Amino acid sequence: MEKRPPVIAVMGHVDHGKTTLLDYIRKTTIAEKEAGGITQSIGAYEITHKGSKITFIDTPGHEAFSKMREHSARIADLAILVVAADDGVKPQTQNALEYIKKENITCIVAINKIDKPNANIEKTKSDLAAIGLYLEGFGGDVSWHPISAKTGEGVNDLLDLVILASEMQDLSYDPSVSPTGVVITSKLDPRRGGIVGVIVKNGTLSQGELIATKSAKGKVKILNDFLGKPTKLLVPSAPALILGFETLPEVGEQFVCGNEIKKLHIGTASVQTGLGKNIKEEATISLVVKADEVGSLEAVKGIAERIPSDRPIIIASASVGDIYETDIKFAQSTHGIILGFKVKVDKAALNMARNEKVTMIQSDIIYELEKELIEYIKRRNPKEMPSIEILGVFGGKGKERIIGGKVILGPVKNQGVFDLWRGGKLIGSGKILNLQSGRKDVTSAETGIEAGLLVESDIEIRISDTLIFI
Numbered sequence: 077m078e079k080r081p082p083v084i085a086v087m088g089h090v091d092h093g094k095t096t097l098l099d100y101i102r103k104t105t106i107a108e109k110e111a112g113g114i115t116q117s118i119g120a121y122e123i124t125h126k127g128s129k130i131t132f133i134d135t136p137g138h139e140a141f142s143k144m145r146e147h148s149a150r151i152a153d154l155a156i157l158v159v160a161a162d163d164g165v166k167p168q169t170q171n172a173l174e175y176i177k178k179e180n181i182t183c184i185v186a187i188n189k190i191d192k193p194n195a196n197i198e199k200t201k202s203d204l205a206a207i208g209l210y211l212e213g214f215g216g217d218v219s220w221h222p223i224s225a226k227t228g229e230g231v232n233d234l235l236d237l238v239i240l241a242s243e244m245q246d247l248s249y250d251p252s253v254s255p256t257g258v259v260i261t262s263k264l265d266p267r268r269g270g271i272v273g274v275i276v277k278n279g280t281l282s283q284g285e286l287i288a289t290k291s292a293k294g295k296v297k298i299l300n301d302f303l304g305k306p307t308k309l310l311v312p313s314a315p316a317l318i319l320g321f322e323t324l325p326e327v328g329e330q331f332v333c334g335n336e337i338k339k340l341h342i343g344t345a346s347v348q349t350g351l352g353k354n355i356k357e358e359a360t361i362s363l364v365v366k367a368d369e370v371g372s373l374e375a376v377k378g379i380a381e382r383i384p385s386d387r388p389i390i391i392a393s394a395s396v397g398d399i400y401e402t403d404i405k406f407a408q409s410t411h412g413i414i415l416g417f418k419v420k421v422d423k424a425a426l427n428m429a430r431n432e433k434v435t436m437i438q439s440d441i442i443y444e445l446e447k448e449l450i451e452y453i454k455r456r457n458p459k460e461m462p463s464i465e466i467l468g469v470f471g472g473k474g475k476e477r478i479i480g481g482k483v484i485l486g487p488v489k490n491q492g493v494f495d496l497w498r499g500g501k502l503i504g505s506g507k508i509l510n511l512q513s514g515r516k517d518v519t520s521a522e523t524g525i526e527a528g529l530l531v532e533s534d535i536e537i538r539i540s541d542t543l544i545f546i
């Protein structure tokens with residue numbers, strides 16, 4: 077048996093400073109480059125502190141990535157729970173602690189942002205005690221240290237605590253056994269194919285070895301360290317990228333090599349649901365989900381599945397990779413929309429989506445994607461948005477239409493933008509150019525009022541159509 081470095085999961089609530097802490101430790105600027113200032117995929121980094129190596133896993137703080145945080149806790153030997161001294165315990169703080177306790181791993185608390193004027197370390201200790209985490213000197217035995225990830229104050233002392241805690245665990249591995257480890261990232265690169273991030277837990281992984289998880293298999297054709305440099309051999313606790321999987325494995329899966337592969341029943345990663353044949357536009361909201369990697373895909377699917385809606389939300393398709401014409405065609409065939417997270421849109425696909433009026437919601441920030449999806453669902457429910465039922469159509473010129481209708485739900489405002497619905501289907505959009513009530517120009521019309529409208533719309537408006545205002 078040989079000694080191995082510790083694997084540390086850095087956990088905590090969004091914006092409490094997890095990535096800023098690692099940024100200071102690694103002397104890089106990853107935090108500044110991340111969209112929205114939050115880590116949105118698991119990254120693993122190896123550092124050396126006073127001659128000892130430490131592998132850090134930077135875990136996302138947004139609640140959508142709960143499943144990814146669970147995987148991080150599972151592969152870690154020790155967790156640093158980051159809590160902001162100016163904000164205290166938050167929902168993801170509690171969520172992270174639940175996984176730490178569930179996996180029974182050692183926890184060190186970093187009380188961050190002590191440089192803030194409103195920092196309150198004693199209150200933060202009390203907040204932690206209220207959720208069952210008792211720090212040293214405050215009724216418990218959990219090690220902790222006050223830090224400022226921004227200035228670096230206390231960070232070296234925190235790393236000393238990490239080294240001390242890991243030495244007490246006597247972490248070791250057997251270099252003679254077949255290598256095993258855990259998948260921490262899984263993404264599709266348009267040029268290089270599947271790129272899988274792993275951490276070896278036992279044995280040593282070599283280039284050329286056969287490798288497999290329960291959902292995927294392949295051969296280690298290319299082995300790069302966490303800096304992207306080629307390497308022939310990977311020892312435990314060191315993170316690396318592998319090229320050679322035939323299909324993408326699931327994030328959090330264990331991998332095995334050599335003869336151990338025969339013991340696995342290898343299936344296929346469940347990232348494609350394909351329910352298109354059973355989808356009816358009037359009855360459901362159909363989504364075609366695309367994401368940059370498997371872990372992110374699961375997070376986006378989780379958001380979609382928990383959003384409240386008057387109609388069932390069905391994930392017709394979910395896959396890793398950029399958006400292409402085939403995705404637009406599938407969305408069109410299932411009367412669905414594209415939901416894209418941290419992906420690009422092929423130029424031909426963008427033109428097809430515009431021509432076929434396929435809705436695409438995209439963002440590199442998870443909570444903005446969620447917000448836009450909620451707004452879209454609201455627009456699909458006339459009961460929740462300002463609306464007018466069309467009672468008369470009186471002509472027009474070009475794209476302009478003169479119509480009359482009754483306000484079903486107000487207020488409807490002049491210059492308002494609307495979606496045009498017919499028979500429960502979204503068929504077009506438009507804008508009010510002028511709004512009248514009682515033959516007088518008005519700025520808005522309330523519920524129950526009959527109004528005359530001059531509107532601009534690409535679609536011919538008919539009696540009984542409904543205008544839903546966005």
